[in-house]
Amino acid sequence: MGRDSVLTDEQWARIEPLLPSSAGHPGRPFRDDRRVVEGIIYRYRCGIAWRDVPAGFGPWQTLWKRHRRYSGDGTWDRILAALLGEAEKVGLIDWALSVDSTIVRAHQHAANLPRAPGERAGGAGPAAEPADHALGCSRGGLTTKIHALTDGAGRPLVVLAGAGQGGDAPAFPVLMSALHVHPPGPARPRTRPERVRGDKAYSSTAIRTHLRSRHITAVIPEPADRQANRRRRGRNGGRPPAFDRQDYRERNVIERFFGLLKQWRALATRFDKLALTYRGGTILRAITIWLKALGDTP
Template sequence: MSRSRELSDAAWARIESLMPVASARGGRPFQDHRRVVEAIIWRYRVGSPWRDLPAEFGPWQTAWKRHRRFSEDGTWDKIHAELLRDADEGEGIDWQVSVDSTINRAHQHATNLPRSTGGSSNYRNLRVEPADHAIGRSRGGLSTKIHQLVDGRGLPLVVAVSPGQSGDAPMFPLLMSHLRVERAGLGRPRTRPDAVRGDKAYSSRAIRSHLRSRGITAVIPEPADQAGHRKRRGSRGGRPPAFDADSYRGRNVIERGFCGTKQWRGLATRYDKLAIVYRGAAVLRAITLWLTRLGDTP
C-alpha cells in the first residue's frame, strides 16, 4: 500500500455504497469518490493546507468542496450511523458509555472570519453553522472543544463541537439527544445506554434527574462543594448520590480515545474556518476508528 493510500480495499468496500451518487442540488454524478475521501483523510492526518494536497489526489478544490458538502448534508453522519448499526448487530458496542470533551487550539487561519461573541449560539442542529463558528477564548487563547459520547471501548457514538470557553454540562443534553443507533432488523433505534460515566463537570441536579428519569445509571462523582452544600442542609439535602467507583475506572477510555482522535493533526489543531467542516472531520475520524473495530483496517 502506498503512503497516500488511506483506506484499505475492505474499508472502502464497506462504505462505498453509502456515498451519494449525485448532489441533491442536481448536476453531474459524483466521480472518483475514493480518491477524494482519501485526500480528505490525508489532509487531516497530516495537517496540511488544502492547497498542498499531493497532485495524485486531484484538484484540492474538489476535496475541499466535497468535504464541506458531505459535512453539511449529513453524508459523514449517515456513514457513521450505518457503521454503528453494523457494530451493534454484532454486539460490538459496549453500552457503558462515557462523556467528556477535549480542547484544541485554533490556528490563526481558522479565526479570520467575522463571528458573534455577544452570546451563546444555537448548537441544537449539529450541521448548521453557529454564529460564533464554535471558536471561543479560553486561557490558552482562541480554541474549540470537541465533545463526544463514546462506548465502553472508547469509540465515538456522538460528536459535537463548541467554543473553547464553554462548559461541558450544558452540552450533555445535546449529546444525549443525538444518541441514536438503528436496529439491523425490526425495532426502534436504541437511544438509552446502560450507564453514563462522567467526571465532576457533569455532576448537576439536572443531569442526574435526566438520567434517573430514563433509567440510566449515573456514574458521576460528587464535587466537594456540592457535598458540603448538601450536608449543610441536613435532612433537606437528601441522600448522597450513588457512585460506583469500580465502574468509574472505565471512564479513562474516553481520554485514550481523544488521544486516537488527535493523531490527526488537523483535529489536534483547528485550521478550518467553519465549525461544520471541523466537526465533519471529527466524524470522519470516528468512521475510520469504527472501520478498524469492524475489521476493515484503514
C-alpha cells in the first residue's frame, strides 16, 4: 500500500454503499469517490492546507466541497452510525462508557470569521454551525473543546465540538442525548450504557440525578470541596455518593482516544474556519477507528 493509499479495499467496501453517490445523485456524476475520501483523510492526517493535497487525489476544491457537504448533510454521521450499528450487532461495543473533553488550539487561519456567543455548550452537530464557530478564549488562547463519549475500549461513540472556555458538565446531557446505536434490523436503538466514568468535572447533582434516573452507574469521584461541605453539615450532609475506585482506573481509555485523535495533525491544531467542517474531521477519524476495529473482528 502506498503512502497515499489510506483505506484498504475491505474498509472501502464497508463505507462505499453508505455514500450519497451510491444511491444515485441528480446532475453531474461525482468524481471518483474513493480517491476524494482518501484525499480528505490525507489532508487531516498530514495537517496541510487543502491547496497542498497531492494532485493524485483530484482538485483540492473538490475535496473541500465534498467534505463541507458531507459534514453539513450528515453523511459522515450516518456512516459512523452504520458502523456503530454493525459493531453492536457483533457485540463489539463495551457499554461501560467514559466521558471527557480535550482542548485544541486554533490556528490564526481558523479565527478570522465574525463570532457571536454560542447558545449552548457541546455545539456543532450535523448541519449546525454555531454562532461562535466553536471558538472561545481559554487559558490556552483561542481554542475549541472536543467533547466525547467512548466505549470501554476507548472507541468513540459520540463526538461534539464547543468553545474552548465551555464547561464539561453542561455538555454532558448533549452527549447523552446524541447517543443512539441502532443495530441492523427491527431492534430499537440502544441509548443507555451500563455505567459512565467521568472525572470530577462531571460530579454535579444534576448529572448524578440524570444517571440514577436511568439506572446507569456513575463512576465519578467527589471533589474535595463537596466532601468538606458534606462533612461540615454533619448528619444533614447525607451519605457520600458510591464510587468504585478500581473501575475508575479504566477511564484512561478516553485519554488514549484523544491521543489517537490528535495523531491527525489537522485535528491536533484546528485550521478549519467552520466548526462544522472541523467536527466533520473528527467524525471521519472516528470512522477510521471503527473500520479498523471491525476489520480486526473475526
